[in-house]
Amino acid sequence: MKTTRTILYVEKETPNIHLDAIDALQIIDAVSETFTICGESTDSILGLKEIGQRLSENKAFVENNSAQGVKIFDKYSLDENLLIVTIGNQSDLKLYVAKRINASKDEYSWHMINSTYARIGYLGRQKNLSNFIPLDTVRWLKRQVDEFGVDIFNECLQTVKNSRVLILGETIIDEYIYCDALGKVTKDPLIAFEKRSKQTHLGGVLAVAKHFSGLGVKSSVISKWANTDHEFFTNEVSTHKEINLINLESSKSIKKTRYVDRSSNARVFETYELPNENDYSTSPEEIKNSIREQKILFDHLVVMDYGHNFFDHQATREYINFGVPVSVNTQSNAGNRGFNPASNYVNVDMVFLNGSEVQIEMRNKVSKLNQIVTDLGKKLNCKELYVTNGSAGITSWSKEKGIIVSPTFAPTILDRTGAGDALLAAVSSLRMNNVPIEIATFFGNVAGSILVGVMGNEKAITSTDLQYEADRIMNKIKTL
Numbered sequence: 001m002k003t004t005r006t007i008l009y010v011e012k013e014t015p016n017i018h019l020d021a022i023d024a025l026q027i028i029d030a031v032s033e034t035f036t037i038c039g040e041s042t043d044s045i046l047g048l049k050e051i052g053q054r055l056s057e058n059k060a061f062v063e064n065n066s067a068q069g070v071k072i073f074d075k076y077s078l079d080e081n082l083l084i085v086t087i088g089n090q091s092d093l094k095l096y097v098a099k100r101i102n103a104s105k106d107e108y109s110w111h112m113i114n115s116t117y118a119r120i121g122y123l124g125r126q127k128n129l130s131n132f133i134p135l136d137t138v139r140w141l142k143r144q145v146d147e148f149g150v151d152i153f154n155e156c157l158q159t160v161k162n163s164r165v166l167i168l169g170e171t172i173i174d175e176y177i178y179c180d181a182l183g184k185v186t187k188d189p190l191i192a193f194e195k196r197s198k199q200t201h202l203g204g205v206l207a208v209a210k211h212f213s214g215l216g217v218k219s220s221v222i223s224k225w226a227n228t229d230h231e232f233f234t235n236e237v238s239t240h241k242e243i244n245l246i247n248l249e250s251s252k253s254i255k256k257t258r259y260v261d262r263s264s265n266a267r268v269f270e271t272y273e274l275p276n277e278n279d280y281s282t283s284p285e286e287i288k289n290s291i292r293e294q295k296i297l298f299d300h301l302v303v304m305d306y307g308h309n310f311f312d313h314q315a316t317r318e319y320i321n322f323g324v325p326v327s328v329n330t331q332s333n334a335g336n337r338g339f340n341p342a343s344n345y346v347n348v349d350m351v352f353l354n355g356s357e358v359q360i361e362m363r364n365k366v367s368k369l370n371q372i373v374t375d376l377g378k379k380l381n382c383k384e385l386y387v388t389n390g391s392a393g394i395t396s397w398s399k400e401k402g403i404i405v406s407p408t409f410a411p412t413i414l415d416r417t418g419a420g421d422a423l424l425a426a427v428s429s430l431r432m433n434n435v436p437i438e439i440a441t442f443f444g445n446v447a448g449s450i451l452v453g454v455m456g457n458e459k460a461i462t463s464t465d466l467q468y469e470a471d472r473i474m475n476k477i478k479t480l
Contacts, residue, residue: 004081006032010039012088021045022135024085024115038063070096078106129409130472137407157463159433161216169304171223172204173255178262202236207457211425214462218242220296224250277309284318300432303328307336313344325349327428332357351382352424355389394441406441409449419451
């Protein structure tokens with residue numbers, strides 16, 4: 001975005017004003033060569049090293065009339081292409097702008113963003129993750145480089161190649177129908193949409209298998225889908241090497257359809273098509289027979305339990321008793337919320353959940369996440385527990401190291417669907433090859449950040465993608 005003027009407006013002091021200022025600078029540096037500092041609390045950030053450096057280089061200038069507060073913006077016309085990055089509450093500034101707009105006929109062209117939202121990005125779609133790395137991520141990465149050396153970031157992805165994984169769980173068809181909003185229906189309190197286009201992606205275990213394949217891992221998948229959809233599934237995985245599909249067959253495939261407003265990419269409606277429970281349920285004996293008949297070899301088992309009745313939770317132990325390390329992901333969704341707990345799987349090696357799933361599991365949304373994750377890890381008696389927490393990154397717990405928080409990056413978030421699956425593939429495959437948790441979660445964050453920038457599972461991660469981003473990130477932090 002091109003702006004004629006950029007302003008850092010320090011409206012009020014905040015508890016972490018120095019960190020907020022650093023986040024604000026990362027937004028400003030990405031879009032502008034110079035900027036002006038103003039606001040009633042300007043003096044609170046002038047002693048910051050990063051601010052002083054920009055002042056000395058004539059990249060930053062201090063407005064001397066800061067005591068005027070929001071009145072300082074009176075000299076700017078509303079149609080000027082102005083970027084205002086704020087620290088502190090925006091309420092006074094928003095009220096001021098609203099009054100100006102109501103009293104003027106000028107076209108409004110200002111852009112306002114609070115430093116609090118730096119983590120979720122500002123500049124449209126990020127072409128690579130190194131464009132915007134939060135300060136806490138930079139600091140964390142530098143500590144990992146000091147501890148493990150930079151070479152491990154260049155070498156560890158090679159360790160997963162030729163690994164063999166067996167993936168069990170539901171196969172899902174993800175359908176996206178893009179629509180244009182027409183307006184309110186005349187006789188009902190509804191909004192009518194016109195269908196424009198449609199995309200269909202692989203979801204569930206086959207999306208996960210594509211991620212493993214992209215990392216060079218040989219994947220076998222045992223799942224169920226209708227024979228009428230078999231050609232679609234085989235065609236979709238045909239471009240991915242080393243994926244062995246075993247269909248135990250169902251009369252109906254699982255299909256999730258999302259209706260998406262084209263102008264905003266916001267989902268407005270979603271439908272599920274689910275097979276009959278008795279038809280879709282799969283016994284441990286069926287899986288074991290398939291493994292014997294197909295002569296499947298694997299050194300890592302991944303259970304993807306989407307809660308749509310593939311697994312009989314009364315016999316969970318029998319599904320995972322193969323004498324190899326086990327990774328488990330139990331997902332909470334509209335079809336099973338509260339009825340697909342991770343507690344069905346105890347004594348496994350790795351468990352993957354998101355923050356809300358952990359809170360539901362422990363019936364606790366009051367305590368800090370670190371404490372809840374610790375309590376759940378001990379309850380499940382797993383070796384390692386990985387919890388995704390949106391823009392806060394990954395909170396992991398292990399019996400050996402306790403809590404490790406791995407901060408993430410700030411890509412443009414288009415769709416969160418599939419990000420956790422990509423993260424699981426990266427982290428579990430690296431951990432199965434003894435890559436340290438800190439490095440594995442770094443690549444897990446990279447994988448998840450790539451996926452939230454695309455719609456659904458239209459992209460599968462590859463080792464090339466991860467290495468490319470890792471190299472750029474490592475080069476970037478050397479200059480920060």
